[in-house]
Amino acid sequence: DAMVIQNPRYQVTQFGKPVTLSCSQTLNHNVMYWYQQKSSQAPKLLFHYYDKDFNNEADTPDNFQSRRPNTSFCFLDIRSPGLGDAAMYLCATSRDLEGENLNEQFFGPGTRLTVL
Amino acid sequence: AQSVSQHNHHVILSEAASLELGCNYSYGGTVNLFWYVQYPGQHLQLLLKYFSGDPLVKGIKGFEAEFIKSKFSFNLRKPSVQWSDTAEYFCAVLSYNTDKLIFGTGTRLQVFP
Numbered sequence: 222d223a224m225v226i227q228n229p230r231y232q233v234t235q236f237g238k239p240v241t242l243s244c245s246q247t248l249n250h251n252v253m254y255w256y257q258q259k260s261s262q263a264p265k266l267l268f269h270y271y272d273k274d275f276n277n278e279a280d281t282p283d284n285f286q287s288r289r290p291n292t293s294f295c296f297l298d299i300r301s302p303g304l305g306d307a308a309m310y311l312c313a314t315s316r317d318l319e320g321e322n323l324n325e326q327f328f329g330p331g332t333r334l335t336v337l
Numbered sequence: 338a339q340s341v342s343q344h345n346h347h348v349i350l351s352e353a354a355s356l357e358l359g360c361n362y363s364y365g366g367t368v369n370l371f372w373y374v375q376y377p378g379q380h381l382q383l384l385l386k387y388f389s390g391d392p393l394v395k396g397i398k399g400f401e402a403e404f405i406k407s408k409f410s411f412n413l414r415k416p417s418v419q420w421s422d423t424a425e426y427f428c429a430v431l432s433y434n435t436d437k438l439i440f441g442t443g444t445r446l447q448v449f450p
Contacts, residue, residue, distance in 0.1 A: 265440075266438070287442055
């Protein structure tokens with residue numbers, strides 16, 4: 222089945238120790254998103270890639286970076302995790318082509334990050 | 338600022354009861370509307386969506402939602418809930434102006450047998 226895969230499902234890191242979360246998709250979607258979801262809150266968009274174009278949200282901390290080496294993969298790098306970065310990180314994809322109106326986003330299972 | 342409001346944070350129902358979850362948004366212009374569901378331990382899944390046309394949309398598992406443009410609302414309904422409907426429900430709005438999907442804070446639904 223076509224899907225969005227996130228690894229690992231659970232990640233524990235130490236305060237200040239860089240961590241990378243990964244996302245892959247078999248949907249061949251051109252747009253990939255990273256969301257942060259803290260407990261009992263709505264998912265919050267951090268950034269997204271429209272094809273190779275990176276789009277950062279204005280309030281996303283510099284501590285968060287992303288890479289998309291190819292269509293299928295996207296990474297979230299947290300350079301120096303703080304206690305406040307503990308959250309569920311969701312990857313999503315969508316097919317968004319000019320002239321079409323297919324903005325449904327497909328979500329992965331998420332990676333729960335714990336910062337010690 | 339653009340926002341999505343879900344008025345019910347926690348809803349507790351018995352099986353066979355009817356459900357209505359409220360969702361209001363504060364966008365002008367054209368929007369796409371979604372309800373996502375997150376079952377315990379699982380990922381967000383699309384329940385239903387509205388892009389255009391008939392404002393009453395039907396989704397999976399017997400859910401439906403009605404888009405009322407004049408009220409900026411997109412309420413989710415189900416005539417008879419089941420224990421398996423226990424989950425977190427998120428309303429989300431995609432504004433054509435911003436091209437971003439904005440989520441409400443979610444409603445936790447608990448259904449007891």
